Amino acid sequence: MTLGDPAPPHAPATPAPVRGDGPGLLAAIAEREPSIRILVDPGARESHRRDETAWLETGLPLAVAEPATTAQVAALVRLCAEFGVPIVPRGAGTGLSGGSAGIEGALTISFMRMARVLEIDHANLTVTTQPGIVNADLKAAVAAEGLFYAPDPASYETCTIGGNLGTNAGGLCCVKYGVTRDAVLGLEIVTAAGTVVRLGGKNIKDVAGYALIPLIVGSQGTLALVTEATLRLRVAPPPHTTLLAFFPTIDAAGEAVAAMTMGGLVPVTLELMDRITVRAVDDVHHLGLDRDAAAMLLVESDLPGAAGIAEIEQADVACQTAGASMTMRAADAVEADWLRAGRRLAYRALEEMGVARMEDIGVPRSRIPDMLRAIELIAANHRVTIGTFGHAGDGNLHPTFVLDRNEPEAAGLERIMGAKAALYEAALAFGGTVTGEHGIGASRQAWLHRQRGEDAMAMMRAVKGALDPANLLNPGRVLG
Ligand SMILES: Cc1cc2nc3c(=O)[nH]c(=O)nc-3n(C[C@H](O)[C@H](O)[C@H](O)COP(=O)(O)OP(=O)(O)OC[C@H]3O[C@@H](n4cnc5c(N)ncnc54)[C@H](O)[C@@H]3O)c2cc1C
Structure with a gap:
């Protein structure tokens, strides 16, 4: 069993045997599509075995394809269908649910060579891009023209837009601007x-x-491969006004978040770190954080001038009312960064x-204090x-297990298995989800x-069956 499925209420299927005629596929690609770059050396295959997910049973890809054009992607898919070889789409491999980890004998299609910005459209505030571009590079490209692409996973300096579309990635400013799905106009x-x-446009x-774009976004490469995306931009906002608030109890921090939500505040960032994380950071x-605080909130406004100051003032009041032991503003943009x-x-x-292992649960915002209390108890x-944090x-929230490096792995795993199950149970009990942004994956x-129940599962299986009847695209991921 993988650690990803602690005490499963429905056991995952045992790993599927290698499917299709791999050698036949490679010979056909060499013969019919010789311009497509294919990596077959053991080192390249091995480096595509895992993503950033811990303790996952993974497989060794048959080979890694690095197409440079949509036509090459389409040719690869047709050949895989002909030879019955499954496909694993892959961006930068920073995923935390095993979505781009290797499947034994499958072809991994890496999008890293398809990384061009195709068009920045000022009149419509859109950017059209290939999927292999790194999120930070896309942000920089549009920022050079005074524009702003909002979704910003913490991994933005390494993860790709294709991966973000695959997982429907969230990030630090999604509280105000939404997740990746909210930024997609066309695919x-x-x-x-x-x-x-082509789906959608500008x-x-x-x-x-039917709304097909929201279905594809977040499907973790199980329904289609994304070769181009038209994404929503904004005019670049002014520098942020930043508040730090420290709390004597984790409960008080949770109450402050709940109060801001209830008060209708929509700061661009509203991030939490508990004491263990504050000290680690x-x-x-060496940021001079209050190491004795039980929790810290980072609140940012990107409203201009006086409006930004007023928003942060309101956040400050909410924090103090909830019992903050100290609040302070960043002195300048450098400190805020x-x-x-x-x-x-x-x-x-x-x-x-x-040894750190990140989890990814979500709860309705009013239940954050309950969830934080439950995490402490667990x-x-x-x-x-x-x-x-x-x-x-x-x-x-990302409750992150930290194991002693000297503890035998098996002993640590056993305790974590139980704790993970308890975490998921608690999130579900509060009306939450077992993944807010990392995905189900593997x-x-x-x-x-x-979480979803049999009727919703049947609908999802029907969609998968209709769009990928031979189960070629990332088989076994998401639905199992
Ligand atoms: C330190 C750290 C911090 C992180 N912080 C965040 C965060 O704040 N928010 C967040 O949401 N995630 C976060 N992540 C997780 C991860 O970075 C995201 O899930 C990201 O979207 C993955 O992008 P990637 O390019 O690495 O994709 P991969 O991991 O390679 O792939 C992710 C999924 O997308 C699919 N996919 C990739 N490209 C395509 C394509 N062209 N067409 C169809 N499917 C495709 C893959 O099959 C896979 O299922 C973090 C990870 C780390 C290690």
Whole structure:
């Protein structure tokens, strides 16, 4: 069993045997599509075995294809269909649910060579891009023209837009601007039959037919391959006004988040770190954080001038009313950048303490105090260290297990299995979700059924069956 499925209510299927005629596929690609770059050496295949997900049973890809054009992607899909070889689409491999991890004998299609910005359209505030571009590079390209692409996973300096579309990635400013799905106006996809289809375009309003774009976004490469995306931009906002608030109890921080939500505040960032995370970040980055606080909130406004100051003032009042022990403003933009970077690097800081394993649960925002209390209890009951940080503004928390490097792995795993199950149970009990942004992938399938129920699962299976009847696209992921 993989660690991703603690005490599964519905056990995952055993790994499927290698499917299709791999050698036949490679010979056919060499003969019919010789311009497509194919990596077959063991090192390249091995480096595409895993993504960033821990403790996952993965497979060794047959080969790694690096297409440069949509036509090459479509040709690859048609050949895979002909030879019955499954496909794993892959961006940068930073995923945390095993969505782009290798499947034994499958062809991994890496989009890293398809990384061009195709058009920046000022009149419509859109950018059209290939999927392999790194999120930060896309942001930089549009920023050079005074524009802003909002979705910003903490991994934005390494993850790709294709991966973000695959997982429907969230991030630090999604509380105000929404997740990746909210930024997508148009897609070019390659279907499981190898057909190139365009969905949407540049229209802000478009309700013609079923909404296929939101279905594809977040489907983790199981319904189609994305070869181009038209994304929504904004005019670049002014520099942020930044508030830090420290709390004597985690409860008080949760109450502050709930109060801001209830008060209708929509800051661009509303992030939480608990004491363990604050100390880990401070140890690495020496930001002068209050190491004795039980929790810290980072609140940012990107409203201009006086409006930004007023928004942060309201956030400050909410924090103080909830019992903050200290609140302070960033002195300038440089300090604000440091603080934001510290939060982005929270996971890496926890990794300095031991073996860190990030979880990804979500709850309705009013239940954040309950969830934070439950995490503390679970850590105590299961004798595990959990550092919690996350996008508190959207109710999305990343409780992160930190294991002692000297502890035998098996002993640590056993305790974490129980704690993970308790975490998921608690999130579901509060009306939440077992994944806010990382996806089901290959690591939480047992819990998907539990969360959604049989009727919704049947609908999802019907969609998969209709769009990918031969089960070629990332088989076994999401639905199991
Ligand atoms: C330190 C750290 C911090 C992180 N912070 C965040 C965060 O704040 N928010 C967040 O949401 N995630 C976060 N993540 C998780 C991860 O970065 C995201 O899930 C990201 O979207 C993955 O992008 P990628 O390019 O690495 O894609 P991959 O991991 O390679 O793939 C992700 C999924 O997308 C599919 N896919 C990739 N390209 C395509 C394509 N062209 N067409 C169809 N399917 C495709 C893959 O099959 C897979 O299922 C973090 C990860 C790390 C390691």
